[in-house]
Amino acid sequence: xxxxxxxxxxxxxxxxxxxxxxxxxxxxxxxxxxxxxxxxxxxxxxxxxxxxxxxxxxxxxxxxxxxxxxxxxxxxxxxxxxxxxxxxxxxxxxxxxxxxxxxxxxxxxxxxxxxxxxxxxxxxxxxxxxxxxxxxxxxxxxxxxxxxxxxxxxxxxxxxxxxxxxxxxxxxxxxxxxxxxxxxxxxxxxxxxxxxxxxxxxxxxxxxxxxxxxxxxxxxxxxxxxxxxxxxxxxxxxxxxxxxxxxxxxxxxxxxxxxxxxx
Numbered sequence: 001x002x003x004x005x006x007x008x009x010x011x012x013x014x015x016x017x018x019x020x021x022x023x024x025x026x027x028x029x030x031x032x033x034x035x036x037x038x039x040x041x042x043x044x045x046x047x048x049x050x051x052x053x054x055x056x057x058x059x060x061x062x063x064x065x066x067x068x069x070x071x072x073x074x075x076x077x078x079x080x081x082x083x084x085x086x087x088x089x090x091x092x093x094x095x096x097x098x099x100x101x102x103x104x105x106x107x108x109x110x111x112x113x114x115x116x117x118x119x120x121x122x123x124x125x126x127x128x129x130x131x132x133x134x135x136x137x138x139x140x141x142x143x144x145x146x147x148x149x150x151x152x153x154x155x156x157x158x159x160x161x162x163x164x165x166x167x168x169x170x171x172x173x174x175x176x177x178x179x180x181x182x183x184x185x186x187x188x189x190x191x192x193x194x195x196x197x198x199x200x201x202x203x204x205x206x207x208x209x210x211x212x213x214x215x216x217x218x219x220x221x222x223x224x225x226x227x228x229x230x231x232x233x234x235x236x237x238x239x240x241x242x243x244x245x246x247x248x249x250x251x252x253x254x255x256x257x258x259x260x261x262x263x
Contacts, residue, residue, distance in 0.1 A: 028242065035236040043236035052221040053240060059133060059217065060201035063140035064194045067148040072190065075149045076178065079156035093149050096142050104142050105210025108135065131212045139207035144197035151196055155189025156182065191255050199248040203241075218244075 035043075043049050078090060096104065112129035113119040122129070129135040159182055167177040183190075205219035213220060218241045226234035 031238055035239050039236045052216050052218045056202050056218040059136045060198045062137045063144050063201045064198045066141050067145055067197050071149045075152035076156050079153045094146050097146050101206030102210055105207035135211035139211050140201035143204050144201040147200050148193040148197040151193035152189050155186040159185045195248055195252045
């Protein structure tokens with residue numbers, strides 16, 4: 001009798017979960033099958049589409065690189081060190097997830113504007129934020145940082161401290177231990193964090209459209225074509241952006257599988 005009740009319970013869970021799964025699958029399936037091959041071929045040959053896709057990928061990878069350079073030390077600090085205000089720093093890292101992204105764009109422009117000392121200093125040395133790649137990358141770092149730092153932090157926490165202590169007992173310094181022991185053991189989490197940061201950045205619209213409507217990234221181009229020409233003319237661009245996102249998703253799953261095999 002008990003196996004029958006178990007099957008009934010899991011069947012109910014399946015049907016209760018099905019609407020959410022369909023909510024994700026059906027719109028994406030429609031989007032991937034709606035454009036014809038002719039429309040897709042014409043769109044991928046369009047210099048504006050190619051430029052927007054390349055711009056999205058380039059700025060997202062640039063944002064991911066900045067997160068690697070500055071987020072990796074922050075993730076290790078949060079994973080290994082207790083200090084006053086640590087909870088506040090962890091909250092600050094998570095804050096971009098909660099803030100509406102148009103607000104992020106406006107906040108960055110306010111900080112970089114001529115009425116702020118930092119903005120005036122940037123303009124004096126020739127750094128422009130509004131309508132530039134610099135502005136796009138800045139807001140993409142803002143939205144992608146939590147995904148990188150939290151992922152890599154979890155990786156550092158999974159490395160046993162006894163391995164670091166053993167390295168130190170053999171005469172290695174903290175820097176050498178970090179570079180030769182901790183980082184190699186965390187490489188899968190670093191790659192996962194990089195992919196997650198890139199994927200989040202490549203899909204960003206709200207903050208980017210405030211900072212730089214031009215030059216257009218792919219999400220901004222989709223919005224522009226939808227508002228100017230309608231649904232049909234935006235679908236082919238959506239297809240290629242979904243394709244790029246899907247490749248990042250597959251890469252993330254493959255790295256996760258490698259990590260599972262290693263552990």
